[in-house]
Amino acid sequence: MCRKYDSDIIHLSALGNSIIILDSVKAASDLLEKRSSLYSSRPNQLCLNELVGYVIDVGSHSYNTAQRRHMEISAKNTYKRNLPTDRLEYVSIYKHNGENLLSISRWTTVLITDITYGIQGEEAQPFIKTAIEAVETITIATTPGAFAVDQISILKYVPEWFPGAGFKRKAREWNLLRTKMTEDPFRVTKERMAAGTATPSLASIALEKMDLTKDIAQQEELIKAASVTAHIGGTDTIVVTIASFILAMLMNPDIQTRAQLELDRVLAPGDLPTFSLEPDLPYIQAIIRRHQPVVPLCFPHLVTEDDVYSGYLIPKNSIIMPNVWSILHNEEDYPDPYEFNPSRFLDANGRIDPSVKDIGPAFGFGRRTCPGKELAMASLWIRIASILTCYKIEPEIDEHGNLAERKAEWYPGLTMFNHPLPFKCRFIPRSKDIEASLDMKFT
Template sequence: MLLAIFSECYRILCAILSPCQQFAMILTIVFFLVVLSCTVFFRQSLRKQTRYPLPPGPKKLPIVGNLFNMPRSGVAWLEYAALSRQYKSDIIHLSVLGNSIVVVNSAKIASDLLDKRSLIYSSRRSTIMLGKLVGWETVLPFRSNDSSWKQQRKIMSQAFPTDSTRFYSMLMRATRSLLKALPCTDDIFDPLHVWAAVTIMDVTYGINAEEAKAHLPIAEGAIEAIIVAGIPGAFFVDQIPILRYIPEWFPGAGFKTKAKIWAELRERMTNLPFGLTKERVAMGLAKPSLTSVALEQIDDQQDVGEQEALIKTAAVAAYAGGSDTTVTALHSFIWAMLQYPEVQIQAHHELDRVVGPGNLPSFAHKASLPYIAAIVQETMRYYPVAPVVPHRLIVDDIYNGYLLPRGSAIVSNIGSMLYNEEVYPQPNIFNPARFLNNNGNLNPNVKDPADYAFGFGRRICPGKSFASASLWLAIASILSCYSIEPELDEHGEPIKPQLQERTQSGLTLLNKIPPFKCRFVPRSGDLPRMLDSNGED
């Protein structure tokens, strides 16, 4: 409340004094320092009233707290894991400009808090950059647990049931198109993005493959905002909300220009495919999809505009959630195959034995392909797609004698959990066999990475079953058709793939592997026949 009053006063003063830029700049600096000091002092005073200590963590400096301890390398989960080892605790505490951050590095603590106490740990922290300036705050993954969040989740749960069998034919068609495109490009991201767009837009909007391709550039730009701005601490305006009111000409206000561009892309991503499906529903031409089914179920006795807005936000949540995560996972799988060719060889043997050379796998083969299932699990574990996921605590809580303050960002370090050596020995090695027992079947005693990778508690991904099915079919099909080989140099010799460091140019929500090149060498002379076949599961 205090910060809101200060912010409103500052906004009015800036509007009055904006013609005098130099004076407004001085006012901004002074006002910022006063408000920041008052806010930090107020929050620290409240926390001193409890007899419980905060979890271990780096020493906090006056006012700025742990600002200089926050991850900056682009791989936040590794830096959080290092802090966990340094302070010998699976739960650590950071404070940035008075904002509390609790990082959870173990699956047990994540389950204790996010699953067993989900009622108070399932909210989302309000963000200025991604939420208010770019406009994602009303959409399911970023919205607090209010009635709209529950209604959006209900719509998505109906569209993505636990049983994904009704999507199998569509996934088979889209995967055949992917298999045809992979050997024909120097940039494997392109066909992967098309494959993901085709599948998710079919389910979400009933839009066909060619139409889906036209929406790709808009979606890629809009999702960049989520990937970059979704990490706590990526933009100072999230720690210092008053910065949202500084003029665009002010030094360091480049985030406002970026937010404008991202907001426009988000609006187009939200409105264009929804409008197309709405028109087709009105004409009776719409294919069954999340959007068309929900529109047909609108209650005319209630506020139609409000219901449409709810459907629109649920649809774009599904669209955004499925369009980049599966691409990242499949890209990391292809990279792993270059690094571990022995895994490919074993997978080829299993596919030839079960499916037969010259044939494509279908979901009917899934139960008989445990090594392929293990590769899927190891792909999710080895290069976790979203390794750092924040929740928000809505009340003060005590855990293992530590105070977890109300309003804290509870960051589940999924990457650290998937690299726990006690659960996954030698985690830096891509080894699908870790998920198999002595008989070559999946070992139920080894934790499935999907139990972590898709989130915890009430925030678990509603499209988990669909995403898992998509990834399994793509991996099984690529390995059936191709041997993934290194690029050749000018002399025709293979370029030995180099292990790349887990570093990125900046903090991002998704854990992306840098671009690389490879060759998809057909394993059968019958490949054209296989890919032109209309046979489906």
């Protein structure tokens, strides 16, 4: 529609809601960053916020004092420099065990549980199932049009037994799951801090920094909310990104080969990548910058006052949605934008080209930018570099002994996350040294 009407800002109306779509990084920056005092709130997602109970969690709430403190806690305590890099490297490889290196959901939840609560390795297992189930419920609850109550608020008063009120029963069950995911790991962190056995984590660092002259209970609730938000936000997004990366390597063997040649030039046989080598591996950095956004439509903002932009009146309480997919596929910024071409991010000397726009819009805008961006990028870098060091990603072999067709298909529906449909591939250890260190057999 933006192309049809040759505009980077269009207005839609649905069930009385005023919806503004922003189709360029300029429009998104002008409004969400330069006028952030007006555009930093969120529309009320009634099912998720009121019925399920994510009142100050998952970045879905209004921008107020609690939200500002929540973002501050997350931002200050999830930077890579606040957590030893060997922890990230250790958890990412997970004892160099091949099964865990390739178990994307398992690795991600182990990593996020460690970073958020300091609960490591096998100790994290009881919390993994709960986290994955909770993320699935949030994905469902935030799918546009999934629940009529988000558009017709009076439905929240309908009793559970009433025909068509299945959403109320789901919300009650999901609320119990949210409570379990929020309270249990946080309690473990506090118990370990009291016993002197806690390891550095978002929760423990924030608890140590509490102002003892102010309301302790209130501060703990904010830390708890920030922790569960990081736990949720870092789970599905990283899983989807890693799955997309694996599919990209399957579909682009020449790019995979080039990346592995770069790794082989830098690493000794049998070694695995570390963060100290990141500057020497620019092509790996470029692969991570591929513009396949996990969230194609940025989480919606809400304008809290009437505003005027480029001659257009933007009414108060309009829902503002940056079209991140379109922004990261802008032909002026990225020639041939639908081609997977990591080299577009490199200069003539093979280093990262600072003049090429990075994937910043994928992490949001203004005061609602993801506070865990630095940690997410570090996690992706060490994970992707490790997989490429250890394995060659190849198609499956069909029943006739031939390589199966390379095929990439993406989920066709409108959901919060942009993810590929299930696909098959083979992970072939790249050397005897790697195979021995992984200590497992493959079929």
